[in-house]
Each structure stands twice: as C-alpha cells, then as structure tokens.
Amino acid sequence: MARRWDEVATRLVAERGGALTRYAFLLTGDAEDAADVVQDALVRTFGTPRFQLTLPRAEAYVRRAILNAVIDRSRRDGTWRRVRHLAVAPAVADVPQDRSDARIDLMRRVRSLAPRQAACIVLRYYEDLTVDQIAQTLGLSQGAVKRYLSDALRALSSSIEASDGLPAGAGTTRTEGDHVA
Amino acid sequence: MSPEPRDLAEALSHEADAAAARPVDLGTVLRASRARRRARRRTAVGAAASLAGLLAVGGLVLAVGTMGPDLATSTADGPAVESAEQMQSPASGGPAEPDAGGADADGSPVAPQDQAQFGQDLEVVAPETLNACGAPIAPATEGAASQLTAVVEPPTGTIAPGEEGEAVVRVSNEGTTEVVGSLTAPAITVSAAGITVWHPDLGSRADAVPLRLSPGESVTVRGRYAAAACAAGDEAATGGSLTPLEPGAYALSAALAFTSSTDAAGGVLVSPAASVIVE
Numbered sequence: 001m002a003r004r005w006d007e008v009a010t011r012l013v014a015e016r017g018g019a020l021t022r023y024a025f026l027l028t029g030d031a032e033d034a035a036d037v038v039q040d041a042l043v044r045t046f047g048t049p050r051f052q053l054t055l056p057r058a059e060a061y062v063r064r065a066i067l068n069a070v071i072d073r074s075r076r077d078g079t080w081r082r083v084r085h086l087a088v089a090p091a092v093a094d095v096p097q098d099r100s101d102a103r104i105d106l107m108r109r110v111r112s113l114a115p116r117q118a119a120c121i122v123l124r125y126y127e128d129l130t131v132d133q134i135a136q137t138l139g140l141s142q143g144a145v146k147r148y149l150s151d152a153l154r155a156l157s158s159s160i161e162a163s164d165g166l167p168a169g170a171g172t173t174r175t176e177g178d179h180v181a
Numbered sequence: 182m183s184p185e186p187r188d189l190a191e192a193l194s195h196e197a198d199a200a201a202a203r204p205v206d207l208g209t210v211l212r213a214s215r216a217r218r219r220a221r222r223r224t225a226v227g228a229a230a231s232l233a234g235l236l237a238v239g240g241l242v243l244a245v246g247t248m249g250p251d252l253a254t255s256t257a258d259g260p261a262v263e264s265a266e267q268m269q270s271p272a273s274g275g276p277a278e279p280d281a282g283g284a285d286a287d288g289s290p291v292a293p294q295d296q297a298q299f300g301q302d303l304e305v306v307a308p309e310t311l312n313a314c315g316a317p318i319a320p321a322t323e324g325a326a327s328q329l330t331a332v333v334e335p336p337t338g339t340i341a342p343g344e345e346g347e348a349v350v351r352v353s354n355e356g357t358t359e360v361v362g363s364l365t366a367p368a369i370t371v372s373a374a375g376i377t378v379w380h381p382d383l384g385s386r387a388d389a390v391p392l393r394l395s396p397g398e399s400v401t402v403r404g405r406y407a408a409a410a411c412a413a414g415d416e417a418a419t420g421g422s423l424t425p426l427e428p429g430a431y432a433l434s435a436a437l438a439f440t441s442s443t444d445a446a447g448g449v450l451v452s453p454a455a456s457v458i459v460e
C-alpha cells in the first residue's frame with residue numbers, strides 16, 4: 001500500500017541514507033560530491049508526485065537519479081576534457097607507483113568506467129545484487145545489465161593488462177551513456 | 182587478466198567504508214521536495230485554467246458562428262446562467278472541488294495527499310464542497326500534513342431517519358508550536374461504505390472564527406447533519422426534498438478549513454469517520 005511521500009522519504013533516509021551515500025561515493029569518488037548528488041536525487045524523487053510510492057520503489061528511483069546525475073557530471077567533464085588541452089599542459093600518466101595498493105588502483109579503474117558500467121559493477125559486487133535486481137533498480141533490461149557487466153570487466157582487464165605492459169585490448173574511456181529511465 | 186570478483190568486492194567495500202560523507206539532511210530534502218511539488222502543482226493548475234479559458238472562448242466563438250448574429254445573445258446567456266448556478270451550488274462539480282478520482286491536472290495519478298485539500302499554496306476549498314453526493318468521501322487528513330487534527334466524537338444515541346442531529350468535533354494541536362489562525366464551522370458528511378449520502382450546504386454560515394491553540398490544546402466545535410439520502414442529481418436541490426436514510430450504520434466525518442494567521446497558509450482538515458446508527 002502506498003504511504004505518504006514524506007513518511008517514505010523519512011524512512012528511506014533513516015534506513016538507507018548511508019547505503020545511498022556510499023553508492024554515490026563509489027560512483028563519484030568524492031565525499032562532498034556524493035552527499036550533494038544524494039541530496040539532489042532525493043529531492044528529484046520526492047519532489048514529483050508518484051503513484052503507489054513504496055520504500056523499495058523510492059530507493060530504486062533515488063539510485064537511478066544518482067546515476068543520472070553522475071552521467072550528467074561525466075558529460076560535463078567530457079566537455080572539459082575536449083577543450084582542456086587548450087588551457088593546461090597534458091597531465092602525466094596517472095599510474096600508481098605503489099603496486100601494493102592494488103585496491104586503490106582497482107577503484108581508480110572502476111571510476112574510469114562509463115557511469116552505467118560502474119553502477120552495475122557497484123551494485124553487483126558491492127551491493128551483491130543479482131542481474132535481475134540490478135535491472136529493476138536501474139530500470140534496464142537484464143540483457144543490458146549483462147552487457148554492461150561484461151564490458152566493464154573486459155575494460156578493467158584491458159586496463160590492468162595495459163598498465164602491466166601486456167598487450168592490451170580496447171582502452172578504457174569514460175563514455176557518456178543515455179540517462180536511465 | 183580480469184579482476185577477481187572477490188578483489189572487486191573487497192576494493193569496493195574498503196573504499197565505501199573509508200568514505201566519510203556527510204549525512205543526508207532530511208529537513209532540507211523534505212523542504213525542497215515540498216517546494217518542487219508546490220511549483221509543479223501551480224504550473225498544472227495554471228495550465229488547466231488557461232486551457233479551460235481557451236476552450237470556453239473557443240466554444241463561445243463557435244456557438245456565435247454557428248447560430249448567427251440573431252441568436253448570439255441567447256446562446257451566450259445559456260452557459261453564463263449555468264455557470265452562475267454551478268457557483269451557487271455548494272457541492273457542484275465546480276473548479277474549486279478537488280478531484281475525487283485522484284488525478285493531477287496533467288492526467289497522471291497522484292496520491293490522495295497531493296490533492297487540493299492538503300495544499301498550502303492553493304486557495305483553501307470550502308469544506309462543504311469537499312464531499313459531493315454519491316462521490317467517495319475525502320480521506321482523513323494525516324498527521325504529517327498538519328499539526329491540527331480533527332476528530333468527530335461518536336454520537337451517544339441513535340438518530341431517526343430524516344431527522345437532524347448534532348455532531349461534536351474536537352480540533353487538537355498535535356504539534357510543538359502554537360497555532361493561530363481562523364477555523365470555519367465543521368461541515369459534517371454522512372457516508373455509507375465510503376460514499377457520501379448527505380453533506381451540508383453551509384454557504385455563508387461557514388464563517389471562520391479565530392483559533393489559538395497551544396501544543397496539546399484542543400477545542401470542540403459543533404456541526405449539524407441530517408439522516409437523509411442524496412444522490413449526485415440532488416446537488417442542486419433545496420432542503421426538504423431529500424428522502425430519509427434507510428435504517429442502518431453510517432459514518433460521520435467532519436471537514437473544517439483552517440487558515441494560519443502567521444503565514445496565511447491553510448488547508449482543509451478532514452476527520453476520520455465515526456459511526457452513527459440510523460433507526
């Protein structure tokens with residue numbers, strides 16, 4: 001049964017606020033950005049009247065809104081990347097010197113994925129959701145989720161092999177996907 | 182070399198645990214969400230009003246064009262008289278009446294709490310127009326929508342079919358701050374299985390009285406009702422033409438319009454239903 005939207009919002013923030021913030025942080029890599037993105041996503045979700053709004057549905061809406069915000073930011077960053085060479089000198093290749101810190105390296109590579117690929121990776125390997133659950137959460141088809149996961153793992157693999165000096169496949173670039181419905 | 186799922190999970194978990202993001206500010210979220218909903222509602226109401234105006238003008242022009250110059254005056258007078266009747270009829274399907282079907286101006290379904298009675302940004306509807314004969318009764322105002330609550334005290338006795346009765350309504354301040362404003366007389370609705378079978382025609386008698394309630398305080402107000410049955414076609418009928426209610430169990434609910442004197446915000450308080458026996 002649908003409940004009052006502000007009750008759902010209050011419960012969602014109380015029970016899932018931390019999880020949503022961590023999800024946003026894993027996608028943005030910045031704690032302040034993550035908090036802003038979650039705040040905006042909540043307002044976008046609850047600022048629009050929705051029929052039969054339940055807690056799980058609200059959480060799915062917020063996660064989609066977070067991903068859309070990350071995609072928007074990625075597009076803005078992409079625009080900046082295209083003109084950056086006009087303003088600044090090229091950056092030195094960012095390869096971690098400390099090979100022992102593999103986790104940081106892996107996270108850097110995850111964040112270099114396209115936003116939807118990164119979101120699928122986070123939901124699959126951090127939230128431990130099934131492909132079906134990821135599809136429902138992000139409003140995608142199961143086939144699309146499988147493709148994003150497969151592409152993401154292949155991109156991560158190529159990136160690691162390239163940095164190890166092994167023959168690399170297609171390089172990883174942060175692409176700009178369409179918004180999630 | 183593809184990363185192991187375990188490595189990915191560990192890296193993500195470690196990263197997430199290390200994050201020290203600031204917590205979500207619930208108050209800001211709720212305030213901003215309300216503001217967005219209010220703006221959206223204003224836009225929808227404005228668009229509907231513009232569309233209605235365009236349709237009215239278009240219809241008038243079409244009618245004048247069809248009937249010719251000799252009939253133009255009488256054609257134009259028809260709808261004008263009809264509109265005036267609708268405005269005088271307390272529970273007619275006029276524009277001030279909230280849509281019982283729960284649809285927004287753009288046709289998308291909205292939750293009951295998004296309807297006009299809960300809005301603070303729209304003109305407060307007259308409480309007696311909230312429920313129309315034969316239509317579902319308005320849902321009770323939920324606590325989070327207002328710090329005022331209204332409760333109908335269950336009648337102690339029974340009421341005979343066709344007779345009039347008096348209902349006592351207790352209005353309480355359940356909030357933590359003082360409430361100052363004005364309150365209209367309660368419009369008592371009689372319903373059966375959630376459908377309005379009688380509602381009053383308060384008209385000018387619904388004059389507002391001053392209200393000042395500290396947290397926890399309450400005040401009782403009284404409203405009259407009749408054990409009579411009305412249908413959608415009776416909205417334009419005058420008193421005395423309704424048939425007595427069949428004996429049985431019915432429900433009484435009260436609607437009162439409150440306007441705050443501090444911020445001019447307002448809304449209609451709707452009480453939960455209390456049972457009444459007609460026999």
